[in-house]
C-alpha cells in the first residue's frame with residue numbers, strides 16, 4: 003500500500019515536472035499568475051477563483067483551514083490557454099459554511115511563492131445573520147484616457163478607499179470597464195489595465211467580486227447607440243464577460259445573458275442583465291418592448307414568488323426610477339410596472355432596488371412604493387441629473403462614491419442601513435431603511451429641487 007502510494011507520488015511529481023518543462027519550453031520563464039487571483043462567487047460550500055496566467059498552463063489552487071496550507075487540498079482548474087487569453091476559473095467545492103480558508107494559486111501544480119490569501123465562506127443557506135456589501139458602478143475610464151496619470155490615480159484612489167471599509171463582498175453593477183465596443187481585444191485590454199492596479203488586485207484576492215454589465219462593458223456606450231439586444235457582436239461580449247468573471251452562473255441554459263441569482267444566508271440577490279435582450283430605448287411600447295426579455299422576466303418572477311428570503315435585492319445596471327434618463331427603466335415602464343404589480347399581487351415583501359449608471363449617487367422611492375439606491379460613479383466623472391428630481395430623496399453629485407448596504411436579519415424586522423462613502427472624504431451619510439419604508443407602508447419625504455436633495 004505504502005509502496006503504491008510512493009510510486010503514485012513519484013509519478014505525480016514527474017508529471018508536474020514534465021508539464022512545467024513542456025509548457026515553459028527551454029530557457030523560458032515558467033508561467034506565473036499574471037492577474038488575480040480574484041474571488042468571485044463564495045457560497046456556503048464553494049468558492050470560484052479567477053486567474054490569468056502569463057503563458058499557457060494548468061491552473062489550480064491549494065486550499066485549507068491552516069495558514070501554512072500544510073494539510074491543504076490541491077484543486078486543479080481548467081487549462082489556461084490562448085483561446086481564453088490564459089484565463090480561467092477554479093471551482094472549490096466541499097467547503098464548510100462560515101469558515102475561514104486560506105488559499106494559494108498553483109501553476110502547473112507549483113504553488114505561488116507569495117503568502118496565502120484568505121476568504122470566509124458564506125453562512126448556510128437560509129441562516130439569519132449580519133453582513134455588509136458594497137455596490138459600485140462607472141468604475142473605469144475610456145481607453146483613450148488610460149495613459150493619463152489622472153485615470154490611474156482616480157481608479158486607484160477609489161479602490162484604496164473601498165479597501166478601508168469592511169465589506170463581505172462587492173457588486174459591480176456595470177460600466178466596470180469603458181470599452182464601448184464588442185471587440186474582444188479592446189475589452190481584454192481594458193480589463194487587464196484595471197486588474198493590474200495594485201489596490202484592486204489586493205482587494206479582489208480577499209473580497210468576492212460579483213458583476214453584471216451595463217452599456218460600456220456590453221457594447222457601444224449609450225452615446226453610440228445599440229447597447230441593446232440589436233448590438234452586433236453581443237455573443238462576443240458575452241463570451242469575454244464570462245471569461246473575466248467568476249459569477250455562480252450566467253443566464254439559463256436556454257437563455258443567454260449575464261443574469262444570475264445568489265443568496266447570502268436568508269437574503270436573495272437577483273443580478274439582472276438589462277442589455278442582452280433589451281429592445282431599443284426608442285421603440286414603441288407596443289406590448290412586446292422589453293428590458294429583460296421574456297425568459298429572464300419569467301425566471302425572475304418565478305424565483306421571486308418561490309423565494310422565502312427575508313430581503314430580495316433586485317440589481318440592475320440601469321435605474322428603475324421614473325426620473326431616470328431615457329436609457330433606463332423609464333423607457334420600459336410597461337414591463338417594470340408589470341413586475342411591480344406582480345410583487346404586490348403576490349404579497350412579496352422585502353424588495354429593495356439597486357442600480358448604477360448615472361454618475362450620481364441617489365435615493366428614490368419609485369412610485370412611492372419601492373426604495374431604489376443608485377451608486378455611481380466609483381471612479382469616473384459626474385453627470386448632472388437632467389430631470390426634476392421626481393421620486394428622489396437623496397442626491398450626491400459631486401465626487402466619486404460607493405454605497406455600502408449593512409444588513410442584519412437576526413433582528414425582526416430586519417435592520418437595513420445604507421452608507422454613502424465619498425472617495426477622499428469617507429462616509430458622508432448613513433441612513434436606515436425601515437421595514438415600513440422598504441415595503442412602501444411609509445413614504446419618504448422627497449425633494450422638489452436638487453438643492454434639497456443634496457442635504
Ligand SMILES: [Fe+2]
Nearest residue numbers: 140177359361
Ligand atoms: Fe458610466
